[in-house]
Amino acid sequence: MQITFIGGGNMASAIISGLVKQGGHGISVVEPSADKRAQLAQTYGVTALEQPPQQLSTDDVVVLAVKPQQLKDVCLSLAPVLGNALVVSIAAGVGIAALARWLGSDRIVRVMPNTPAMVGKGVSGLFAPLGVGASDKKNAADIMAAVGRVFWLESESGIDDITAISGSGPAYVFYFIESMIAEARALGFDDATARQLVLGTFDGAVALAKQSDLDVATLRANVTSKGGTTERAIARFEAEGVKAAIQAGMQDCRARSVELGQILSQD
Missing domain, CATH: 3.40.50.720 (NAD(P)-binding Rossmann-like Domain)
Structure with a gap:
């Protein structure tokens, strides 16, 4: 070409x-x-x-x-x-x-x-x-x-849909990574180690999700032992509405994509 x-x-x-x-x-x-x-x-x-x-x-x-x-x-x-x-x-x-x-x-x-x-x-x-x-x-x-x-x-509206998922999605992931690195530092790890711990965790989790025949909800449940440490963290996430906030943010992202398209496409 x-x-x-x-x-x-x-x-x-x-x-x-x-x-x-x-x-x-x-x-x-x-x-x-x-x-x-x-x-x-x-x-x-x-x-x-x-x-x-x-x-x-x-x-x-x-x-x-x-x-x-x-x-x-x-x-x-x-x-x-x-x-x-x-x-x-x-x-x-x-x-x-x-x-x-x-x-x-x-x-x-x-x-x-x-x-x-x-x-x-x-x-x-x-x-x-x-x-x-x-x-x-x-x-x-x-x-x-x-x-x-x-x-x-x-359909062309799928562009707005995928913007909310993969187009803007890396920022959502970076936001979560950023939060985890900040807390790792607060727990006493130096900057380099905090970064390596968190990025290594994401890298491994994504690799496992890609290679496993299990859906991600099951993979998450497999780490979440009843009465254990992970269950406590997930319970806080649920209580704070983290999942709902992520989904609402994606909806807002899509809505803004539609708005910008209308503005930018004007003669």
């Missing part, structure tokens, strides 16, 4: 890194910062440009990787040179209808990635309207598979 990234930020860099490891792609990055262009070219061996190519072709793939607030202007400037290239948008919030208006094309796949893509462990939700063909969907999926797992969504 010939792939042109518009924007060379962290997520774009993560995807580029994965694609370079895959090999077989021609990759260009349009990035206004001269320092960033030099870094991208040196690190990944890609072509770094200040402006988009003068003309793109039907066989090209354009990855929109700019901030949502910049997306309208970027799309309007890109439209005259787009040449019916496939567009893959990883920008949050902006819907396909708005992108199609600004680009003058509906050959678009919308993606919600997440930050573990930076270490090749990403989870991405993808949605394409009915007019997008199987080969275009495969190309979009292949790009995101370079940095992790991909899931096709049945």
